Amino acid sequence: MAGWADEILVGGQWRRGCGPLIESVDPATGAVVHRFHGAGLEDVDAAVAAGLAAAQDPAWRNLLAHQRAAVLRRIGTEIEASADLISAVQTADTGKVRAETRALAMSAAGTFVYTAAALETMEEPVTPARGGYLTMGAHEPYGVVAAITPWNSPIASEAQKVAPALAAGNAVVLKSPLWAPCVSLLLGRICQEAGLPAGLLSVLPGSGAVVGDALVRHPQVGKVSFTGGTTTGRSIGRAAADKVMPVTLELGGKSPTIVFPDADREQALAGILFGIFSSSGQSCIAGSRVFVHESIYDDFVSQLVQRTRALRVGPGDDPESQVGPLVHRDHRDKVRAMVERAKSEGAQVLCGGSSPEGEGYATGAYYLPTVLAGVANTDWICREEIFGPVAVVLPFGTEADLVAQANDSEYGLACGIWTADYRRAWRIAQAVQAGTVWINTYKQFSISTPFSGHKNSGLGTEKGREGIKSYMRQKSIYWETAGSPLPWAEHE
Ligand code: NAD
Numbered sequence: 001m002a003g004w005a006d007e008i009l010v011g012g013q014w015r016r017g018c019g020p021l022i023e024s025v026d027p028a029t030g031a032v033v034h035r036f037h038g039a040g041l042e043d044v045d046a047a048v049a050a051g052l053a054a055a056q057d058p059a060w061r062n063l064l065a066h067q068r069a070a071v072l073r074r075i076g077t078e079i080e081a082s083a084d085l086i087s088a089v090q091t092a093d094t095g096k097v098r099a100e101t102r103a104l105a106m107s108a109a110g111t112f113v114y115t116a117a118a119l120e121t122m123e124e125p126v127t128p129a130r131g132g133y134l135t136m137g138a139h140e141p142y143g144v145v146a147a148i149t150p151w152n153s154p155i156a157s158e159a160q161k162v163a164p165a166l167a168a169g170n171a172v173v174l175k176s177p178l179w180a181p182c183v184s185l186l187l188g189r190i191c192q193e194a195g196l197p198a199g200l201l202s203v204l205p206g207s208g209a210v211v212g213d214a215l216v217r218h219p220q221v222g223k224v225s226f227t228g229g230t231t232t233g234r235s236i237g238r239a240a241a242d243k244v245m246p247v248t249l250e251l252g253g254k255s256p257t258i259v260f261p262d263a264d265r266e267q268a269l270a271g272i273l274f275g276i277f278s279s280s281g282q283s284c285i286a287g288s289r290v291f292v293h294e295s296i297y298d299d300f301v302s303q304l305v306q307r308t309r310a311l312r313v314g315p316g317d318d319p320e321s322q323v324g325p326l327v328h329r330d331h332r333d334k335v336r337a338m339v340e341r342a343k344s345e346g347a348q349v350l351c352g353g354s355s356p357e358g359e360g361y362a363t364g365a366y367y368l369p370t371v372l373a374g375v376a377n378t379d380w381i382c383r384e385e386i387f388g389p390v391a392v393v394l395p396f397g398t399e400a401d402l403v404a405q406a407n408d409s410e411y412g413l414a415c416g417i418w419t420a421d422y423r424r425a426w427r428i429a430q431a432v433q434a435g436t437v438w439i440n441t442y443k444q445f446s447i448s449t450p451f452s453g454h455k456n457s458g459l460g461t462e463k464g465r466e467g468i469k470s471y472m473r474q475k476s477i478y479w480e481t482a483g484s485p486l487p488w489a490e491h492e
Contacts, residue, residue, distance in 0.1 A: 005034040005089075005181075008205060009188040010043045011050025012198025018042040019206045024182050027095035027325040027332075028315035030363035034182055039204035044173070044214045047202035051144040051171030052220055054199030061141075061169060069116035072167060074194040076112030079105060079159075079187075086155055086186060091316040093180045094151060095325040095365065096279060098317055107445070108159035108187075114447045115163035118465045132482025139472035141169035142222030142246075146215040148208070148236070150228045151180035151327050152282045152387075157250075158184055160447075160462050161225045162191075162201065168471035171200045173221070175212045179327050181205030208232065216240065223471060226250070227284075229385075230410075230456050237459065248460035248470060250284070251453055252385040253413030256406040257287030257442065258396075258428065261296045263418035267440060268300075269307055272391075275416055275442035277311060277369045280326050281389035284457075285414040287442055289382055291402055294395045301373065301393050305350045308369045308391075313356050315364070325365040326388060332365040335388030339370060342381040348374035352389070377405045385411070399424070403431045412454030416442045 005024070007014040018040030024033045039047075054060060060068075079086065086105040091098050127135045147161035158174060165172045176184035188203035204211055208228075216224050216239045226236050227250040240247040257275055259268050275287030292300050314321035326332040332355070339353055352370030355361060369389040375381055382392050396402040406415065415434040417425050429437040435452040438444065445451075450464035460470060 005185050006036050008036070008039055008043065008185065009192075009201065009203040010039070010047050011202055012054070017204075017206065019211065022178055022181050022205055024093050024180075025328065026092045027327055027329070027365040028317070030329065030365075033092045038178070038181065039175075039206035039211045041210065041214055043202075043204055043206075044211055044218065047173045047204060048144050048215070048218050048220050050199040051173055051202060054197060055141060055143050055169065055171040057197070060197055060200060065122065066120045068167060068169070069120045071195055072112050072116035072119065072163060075163075075191050075196065076109045076116065078190045078194045079112060079155075080109035082186070082190060083109065086183060088317070089186055090154060090180070090183045091324075093182045094154065094327050095316050097321050097324045098319065100279060101316070104153055104156040107156040107447070111156070111159040111447050112163045115167045115468065118468055119167040122465070122468060127476075132480065132484045134479040134481050136477050136479070138475040138477055139168070139469055140475060141472055143170060144173060144221050145170045145471055146173050146175060146218070146221045146224045148175045148212050148215070148224065148226045148228065149177060149184070151177040152279065152284070154180045154183045155187060157227050158187055161227075162187070164462075164467040165223075165225065165471040166196070166200060167468045170222075170471055171202075173202045173204060173215060175208070175215055176203060176205045178205065178207065179331075213239070217243070219243070221245070223247070225462075225471075233458070248462060249453075249458050250451070250462060251413075251456060251458045252387075253284050253286070253411045253453065253457050254289060254383065254385050254409050255285055255287050255411070255414040255416070255434065256289045256291055256409075256432070257416035258291045258402060258406065258418065259293060259296070259300060260417075260419035260421070260424065261293050262420040264420065264440070265300070265303070268418035269303055271416060271418065271440070271442040272304060273307055273311065276391045277308070277323050277389050278443065280323055280367070281369075282327060282331075282387050283443070285436065285443060286387075287414070287416050288386060288391055289377070289406075289409075290391050290393045291396045291406065292393060294397050297393075297395045301350070301371075304393070305371050308371055309351050311369050313366060313368060314360070323369055323389060326367055327365065329365040331388070332367050335367055335386055335390065338381065338384070338386050338388075339372070339390060342372060342375065342379075345379075346374060347372045347379075347381060347392075350393070377408060383409065399428070403428065407431075407433045410456040413457035414438070
């Protein structure tokens, strides 16, 4: 795959992008790993036109479900076979530790294989008729789908869109992010090598404001599936409304994770650390608001801080590292500025609150896992998504107080509950406004389980068997069967 990151994939052709230069920087060292021309507006038009032609080509459009599924399955197999390469590329692109990037690659492989199975077994309903006819549902592809992804979990979040959109019979134009552009190009190569017909997948790394916006507004793009920040999602939703175009929006979060006094202490500590500090906190479902019952607050928080201090921060390709650098120095600086502002307004830094010192960290985008206390749930630091390795700890008293605080957020993405009382876990799981609730676990994912955000965390659902239909428009067919005349039929 020599030179795979020098060109972008436009309508089946690898070529130099029409947009400005993109630099993929290794956040562990600050070194430029790849430099290439990203996509520009001409690439958008070419990718959409080629996608439309490929989606309408009978060679793809008329494939039976099991035949299209076979292509998806091959892509899954190829991704799995390339997992080590994908993991290495992604670690260099994003700084994530190798264990995480390998898991993301395997998750992407699983998504293609699962989607193939879901496609082969997808059924259309025959609905109860109220006359002499048969009524049935039919689902058709939109044509060209734009998939717009963030930098934090590339390949996995891209597979989550590309696999079901292709399964549904669409072509996909993937707009990958500036800070993690390489792995999406690798995905493009793999899809091609697995036999996906040309034009069905274009990969356009580039600017959101230019390339992403042009895709959203393009008259021939029939659906947008977006994962990213709530502000961007809102503006995409507005543009989609003008076209009366369906969108799926997977957006930000500020998720509560809740510790009751009867929780298994070891399990809760490990789960909370993993929930906020894995991926260096750059995770939409990061458990960034840690609510601890007041009766155990001091003791639990002191253990949490002790273990946070013990986390091993280092480059993603060192197997000893648990917390890698942040994706980019600009992002690290943004996280640092948020912590500094909170400090200046009275937040107590229990640990972290700075970049690690030492030669090995000097040029990287590192920030120490940080625990803040002495803040109220109504303070901005508890309301805004930091998207970095920063947790706030907050005490709570009664269950009612806890639920009120947990829900007092514009977001509703995820929630963690740590308790031995299964009735309490059930009550809280129902009362908390969140698309995903984990009980005595955190950040576990199955492709068969639907994923969605409540409130400002999103619109629409990804994953699960119904995921394919979210990339199709519904049609109803009435098929006369009884030979009975309609009321105005003329009689001799
Ligand atoms: P972002 O919103 O800045 O960018 C996401 C993508 O949108 C990028 O590819 C970007 O180039 C593109 N984009 C930006 N402006 C655009 C525009 N006007 N039109 C079209 N596309 C545009 O987000 P980010 O900083 O890359 O990612 C972090 C955010 O993503 C966090 O808020 C995180 O919570 C969220 N996220 C959500 C989920 C989820 O499933 N809910 C998963 C991962 C990340």
